[in-house]
Amino acid sequence: MFNIDMEGIDLEKIYDLIVLGGGPTAIGCAIYAKRFAMEVLIVGKTYGGLIATTHIVENYPAITSISGQGLMDMFKEHMDSLEIPYISDEISRITKVNDHFELHSFFQNFKAYSVLIATGSIRRKLGIPGENEFAGKGVSYCATCDGPFYKDKVVCVIGGSDSAAKEALFLAQNTKKVYIIYRGNDLRAEPINIKRVLESNNIEIIYETNIVEIIGEGKVKSVIFDNGEKLEVDGVFIEIGSIPNSDIAKNVGVETNEHNEIKINRKSETNIPGIFAAGDVADAPFKQAITGVAEGVIAAYSAFDYVKEMNIEY
Amino acid sequence: MIRQELGKLQKPITLKVFIDKKNDLESKETSSILKMYEENSEGKLRFEINPLNEYNNSLYKYQIDRVPTIIMNDAEGNECIRYFAIPQGSEVKPFIQTLQILSGRKNYFEEALKENLSNIKASIIKVMVTKSCAYCPELVNMVSQFALGSSGKIKAEIIDILENPDIGNMYDIVTVPYIVINNSDPLIGLIKPNELLERLLEN
Numbered sequence: 001m002f003n004i005d006m007e008g009i010d011l012e013k014i015y016d017l018i019v020l021g022g023g024p025t026a027i028g029c030a031i032y033a034k035r036f037a038m039e040v041l042i043v044g045k046t047y048g049g050l051i052a053t054t055h056i057v058e059n060y061p062a063i064t065s066i067s068g069q070g071l072m073d074m075f076k077e078h079m080d081s082l083e084i085p086y087i088s089d090e091i092s093r094i095t096k097v098n099d100h101f102e103l104h105s106f107f108q109n110f111k112a113y114s115v116l117i118a119t120g121s122i123r124r125k126l127g128i129p130g131e132n133e134f135a136g137k138g139v140s141y142c143a144t145c146d147g148p149f150y151k152d153k154v155v156c157v158i159g160g161s162d163s164a165a166k167e168a169l170f171l172a173q174n175t176k177k178v179y180i181i182y183r184g185n186d187l188r189a190e191p192i193n194i195k196r197v198l199e200s201n202n203i204e205i206i207y208e209t210n211i212v213e214i215i216g217e218g219k220v221k222s223v224i225f226d227n228g229e230k231l232e233v234d235g236v237f238i239e240i241g242s243i244p245n246s247d248i249a250k251n252v253g254v255e256t257n258e259h260n261e262i263k264i265n266r267k268s269e270t271n272i273p274g275i276f277a278a279g280d281v282a283d284a285p286f287k288q289a290i291t292g293v294a295e296g297v298i299a300a301y302s303a304f305d306y307v308k309e310m311n312i313e314y
Numbered sequence: 315m316i317r318q319e320l321g322k323l324q325k326p327i328t329l330k331v332f333i334d335k336k337n338d339l340e341s342k343e344t345s346s347i348l349k350m351y352e353e354n355s356e357g358k359l360r361f362e363i364n365p366l367n368e369y370n371n372s373l374y375k376y377q378i379d380r381v382p383t384i385i386m387n388d389a390e391g392n393e394c395i396r397y398f399a400i401p402q403g404s405e406v407k408p409f410i411q412t413l414q415i416l417s418g419r420k421n422y423f424e425e426a427l428k429e430n431l432s433n434i435k436a437s438i439i440k441v442m443v444t445k446s447c448a449y450c451p452e453l454v455n456m457v458s459q460f461a462l463g464s465s466g467k468i469k470a471e472i473i474d475i476l477e478n479p480d481i482g483n484m485y486d487i488v489t490v491p492y493i494v495i496n497n498s499d500p501l502i503g504l505i506k507p508n509e510l511l512e513r514l515l516e517n
Contacts, residue, residue, distance in 0.1 A: 046504060047451075047452050048448060053448045053449075077315065087422065088455065089422070090507075107422065107423060107426050107507065108422070135502065136488070136489040136492065136503070137486075137489075140488075145446070145450075146488060148444055148476060149488040149489070150488075219488065235488065
């Protein structure tokens with residue numbers, strides 16, 4: 001269970017490290033920082049991050065199979081055992097003041113000598129007519145959240161990634177039929193999940209197809225393909241990847257690349273001394289919970305060295 | 315984990331619970347879950363169970379139109395939160411965190427709410443959730459803190475819409491979390507606390 005109230009939070013204190021984010025990268029970093037005896041605080045907008053919405057995780061070493069939410073509950077238990085404080089809020093601005101950073105949210109201000117940006121990513125949108133109009137009315141970005149509303153109905157999943165395959169498999173458990181609509185000609189999912197999709201008796205893949213419009217009356221009724229054909233569906237689950245949530249970094253002058261990912265080196269350092277980045281928001285090539293945790297741990301080491309060299313007198 | 319978190323309760327609290335006396339199975343299940351909460355609280359948490367029948371005055375006094383219902387009052391005795399289901403699954407976490415604040419832990423949003431209280435009109439925030447929704451616990455927690463820090467101006471209703479499908483149907487909901495404030499246009503998804511405050515100031 002995470003602390004979400006003000007218990008254990010000191011607004012006057014300059015923390016050694018404030019970690020921004022609520023996913024495995026953030027918590028992995030905080031666990032190490034705490035073990036380095038650093039004063040650490042986590043400020044996260046969404047506890048658990050994107051992985052908490054995954055219905056099954058089967059590639060986190062030492063855990064054969066678990067829900068994303070279940071995995072993050074275990075992270076929480078570890079975090080709580082070390083009494084790491086967690087605040088559920090969003091930092092909107094970081095400023096450098098003398099030897100430390102000030103982090104501002106709408107509700108409170110915090111201070112830290114070092115900062116890890118592990119704000120992850122947000123779901124990418126299709127950007128087609130009907131997507132915004134029917135958001136929450138048949139268009140969804142979270143199968144575990146909204147899947148239960150489509151019992152015995154027909155839905156489609158847009159995308160060809162491993163996440164798309166897993167969403168389709170989850171939805172297939174309760175729905176009448178799931179279409180995977182993918183612009184490519186070969187799913188990019190892990191082979192084990194491709195096999196499961198192909199073996200499912202209520203999943204059908206429509207390859208080399210884009211949807212260009214979502215149509216409905218109050219609720220989603222159908223999607224239109226780029227070849228002009230129409231498919232009647234009750235729900236559209238969009239799973240076409242994510243975009244880095246790096247606005248906070250850009251505001252303070254942290255360099256990002258053309259994909260809006262924060263540029264980091266092998267020590268998880270950014271171009272600004274004292275600000276580190278890790279996980280999905282950074283420019284590492286693999287976006288996995290396990291690689292994010294590793295980058296977060298490296299950031300903890302680097303932040304520890306950084307703060308130690310400051311020779312702060314407490 | 316439940317015992318550890320309930321161990322953080324500071325002062326004793328009592329919640330009113332309304333259950334259906336006629337439905338023995340549901341009544342027994344509800345009582346058993348509530349007992350589990352009580353037994354893990356070292357005496358700090360007590361449920362005052364009110365079995366309902368058609369002659370029970372509580373129906374009218376507390377305007378109970380469905381069971382089970384749990385009512386939470388703030389320190390001044392203002393009713394501030396109603397749960398239209400017994401918290402289970404992912405609903406357990408925000409429920410216990412709300413109990414912690416109710417029992418005296420400091421509310422993160424209280425300061426900002428007090429500053430803006432004169433501009434917030436009396437509001438009922440309905441938060442529609444399901445047990446499997448990953449984003450819902452954080453939102454329930456946030457809205458509950460708003461309700462607890464509003465000196466009775468904000469009332470929160472936490473509604474599991476799979477347990478209360480009539481409410482889900484009434485709003486035609488196919489996504490969660492789903493928030494309705496004073497029956498105005500819904501807020502869909504995990505909204506930020508400042509967005510919630512802004513919406514309350516607009517209402």
